[in-house]
Amino acid sequence: MHTNLKGMLTITALLGLSAATAAHAGPARITAQSIIVNPSQPQLDVQVWVNKDASGRGNPVYRKGEQISVGLKTNRDAYVYLFNVNANGQIDLFFPNTYEESNFVQAGATRVFPARNASYTLTVGGPNGQDKLLALASTRELNIDDIATFAGGQGFAEVKVQGQENLARALSVVLNPLPADGWVTDVATFRVGNVAQRPPAQGGATGTVTVTPDPPAPSEPAPEQPVTRIQPGEKGDGSFDAAMVDAYSRLKGDESLGAATSYAQGWSDGLWQKFRGVAAYGDAVLLHANGSSRAYAVHGRLLERYLALAQAENGGTRPPSRLGWAAGDEKVIPRNSYGTSGLYGFFQNGALYGTEKYGTFWLTGNVLKTYQGLGGSGSFLGFPTRDQYLLNGGWAADFEGGTLRTVNGAVKVSRK
Structure with a gap:
């Protein structure tokens, strides 16, 4: 400009x-x-x-x-x-x-x-x-x-x-x-x-068109079968899931989700719809849990881990129990004091934190509650460096700057 x-x-x-x-x-x-x-x-x-x-x-x-x-x-x-x-x-x-x-x-x-x-x-x-x-x-x-x-x-x-x-x-x-x-x-x-001017029509009328970088269509396109583009939230019977339609609009889906590659279809007790994704976002899905008024997106490496957990637990027939359905929009987390930035996905029963440096890991229960209460990835703990795990009968988690250990039912915090 x-x-x-x-x-x-x-x-x-x-x-x-x-x-x-x-x-x-x-x-x-x-x-x-x-x-x-x-x-x-x-x-x-x-x-x-x-x-x-x-x-x-x-x-x-x-x-x-x-x-x-x-x-x-x-x-x-x-x-x-x-x-x-x-x-x-x-x-x-x-x-x-x-x-x-x-x-x-x-x-x-x-x-x-x-x-x-x-x-x-x-x-x-x-x-x-x-x-x-x-x-x-x-x-x-x-x-x-x-x-x-x-x-x-x-x-x-x-x-x-x-x-x-x-x-x-x-x-x-x-x-x-x-x-x-x-x-x-x-x-x-x-x-x-x-903007280019169209040739004047007979009678002197003129008009304008917006020129895009896409190549012009041929004047006589070859015959082909009609292609129907699946719309966000569209089900196989032609009806629409309103929560998914709203989510696509809210998330500016043409920039973050891309084109739908499947109809919205049943998954366990809710719906999901697959999308092609856009560049760095990677493949994506919209998830709409039964009884929820909103649908949410999961992208890229968070989606890969989410589906891998579901596959390992139940053959991919429903969300992994340790996480449940998505319960919030995926977030980009700015660089913390350790120089690490990443992604955060919030779910009904837990959370996923993903970084290029360490990978994508899940946290849940009191360990997650304590971690987020301290400030999450922006605190002295930084990002998780592995999945939450059992240690001496209690849940534990390791982070960039410290550890969380469950001892006698209480979560203890330690700095490195």
């Missing part, structure tokens, strides 16, 4: 977020890994959206050269940071900036960028593809000097990192000192596409 500063030079940038003196960051590829989220589900909340989709849950298309505005709202007083990641992985920070007095946002107040009569505008400039807006709200003002800096009278900061995963890693370092309920994030998406 371009930022058009009234009376000043227009500079191409990610969201057009550079004044005339801004430097250009080189392109980089982003992955489909989730943008950083807080696994503790704090009461603090932030919402972000673009002017073409006030819900913040759609994926509207903008033409190059079209103006865009961004809105946000928090439920508590907070400091807010707005990042954009474009299709090439280039990142920009456009709030705070030197044109706004402060990035402090009052509870319940709606902020729009650019504001009316602002000295800058935001104009879509490309490249074509998917853009993501990340809103980070914090109860404390953050020191992000290692991520972005203002220099030479710039209106917008120069961001030092590129790629969504690198941004998540850098932010996790900044957020690590905060209390568990001290920050929260939200993401809105939009697509960028070229």
Whole structure:
């Protein structure tokens, strides 16, 4: 996009977020890994959206050269940071900036960028593809000097990192000192596409179409059998599971789950539906337990371990008893004090923690309750390094920074 500063030079940038003196960051590829989220589900909340989709849950298309505005709202007083990641992985920070007095946002107040009569505008400039807006709200003002800096009278900061995963890693370092309920994030998406004029129809009417990177369809396609795409939540009889439909929308399934590869079908006393997955997310399923009003997703290595436990216990005919059905959305956990980041899956009877460094392991019962009460992977214990196991007749678990042992019915905590 371009930022058009009234009376000043227009500079191409990610969201057009550079004044005339801004430097250009080189392109980089982003992955489909989730943008950083807080696994503790704090009461603090932030919402972000673009002017073409006030819900913040759609994926509207903008033409190059079209103006865009961004809105946000928090439920508590907070400091807010707005990042954009474009299709090439280039990142920009456009709030705070030197044109706004402060990035402090009052509870319940709606902020729009650019504001009316602002000295800058935001104009879509490309490249074509998917853009993501990340809103980070914090109860404390953050020191992000290692991520972005203002220099030479710039209106917008120069961001030092590129790629969504690198941004998540850098932010996790900044957020690590905060209390568990001290920050929260939200993401809105939009697509960028070229617009071409169609040849005028007889009578002078004209129209526009959005051009995507996909190759054009042949003018005379070869005859083929009709292909029916299975929809999220769709059952074999044509009816739909409302909880799965809602979950796909809530999780922005086209970016995190991909296309359905099976109908929603019975599994034990509930339903599950398989999805192709998207890049780093890996294969995925939506799980809907009987009696629950919500369905939840399990991806990649957490899904592999979950199904392996079910297969070993009961031949894969129902969820593993030590975990049960998924009971919450999968979370990306930011890097902890040991430099480890990973995934967290919450289930009816337990939890799965997955890292590339150690693997994916289950915890349950009082061991899990004690671990999470201490702060989970963000505490001095860090991530688990093996499955929970029996030791001298009691449950035990090993972690990066210590151990939990059940002695005479009570869980004892030890540091390394």
